[in-house]
Amino acid sequence: MDDTGSNFRKCLNTWGKNGVPFVFLVDYAMERPMAWKLDEIDSSEVLFDLNGFHNIPQPVHLLKQVDFIFDKRPITFEAYLPRFERVVKNLKAGNSFLVNLSVPTPLDTDLSLNEIFLLSDAPYRFLLGNKFVCFSPEIFIRINGKRIASFPMKGTIDASVPDAENRILNDPKEAAEHATIVDLIRNDLSMVCRKVWVERYRYIDTIQVYKKKLLQVSSEVAGLLPEDFDGKYGDLLWKLLPAGSICGAPKPSTLHIIREAEGYDRGYYTGVMGYFDGKNFESAVMIRFIENQADQLVFKSGGGITAQSNAQSEYQELIDKVYLPFPHVTKVMH
């Protein structure tokens, strides 16, 4: 199935109610959602490993030591600045209090999307033909029984910065930005739940990237679905998307600011990917994303901006996020 929002919702609602396992993708603009029944997926077109739920046909033996090219060609700071300033102007005018601004970065690499998928070490991975590969660290929604939880990620720091963990946890600006996202997710979950609480607040994940590590700060917000939920995963997604951590707050005006400031199509980047195994539902935010645009690979990345943000460090953050999660690869040519 590859169809409009209403067909997508109907399919997911029906499959969810009847316990039919499926895999799905929703793009950022929610215009090109896709869903497949698990037993109908063609692994020559779609490969996924979503927290261990996967369709990788057989153990793949890849070289542990690979030489490869991975050159980033990021936007210049001078070209980034007007976009950043446009966002800050809106923040100062009170049109938003947190905006996630992203940019595309062309890549020169001799790796194929398929090789990147197979070599990546990330909890959530997806390969759609020769169109895109995503290796995401961010859970969006997990549902077990009536319990639903979301795990917004906000806060990124290079682990080599002295005292990085304390620095990010004690930074008042970072703390305020994280609180905003947690509030937004609490509000979003309240639209679909009868009870909502914060289970874990500002825990740290370490992401191993070639030659360095990134620390990412997340929280777990949980709730209870109503008794009559009845597996309506399509309706649930349509109420919760786009994910708060990749747009900002409040959502409607912030989406408008993003469209104006970014001036490019995010496509499936910052959408969600996920599965239902007949019992449990799990999804991830499609960040750490490489797209094939007419044989030019483009890495899309971004970060949350508030009125206090510093342009230079936001610029650096989105470049730091352009990486391949290949901890076992020992040599890279730049």
Ligand SMILES: C=C(O[C@H]1C=CC=C(C(=O)O)[C@@H]1O)C(=O)O
């Ligand atoms: C849109 C992105 O940033 C979001 C996701 C993870 C961490 C974020 C941050 O630290 O600001 C952003 O919320 C991205 O990483 O491409």
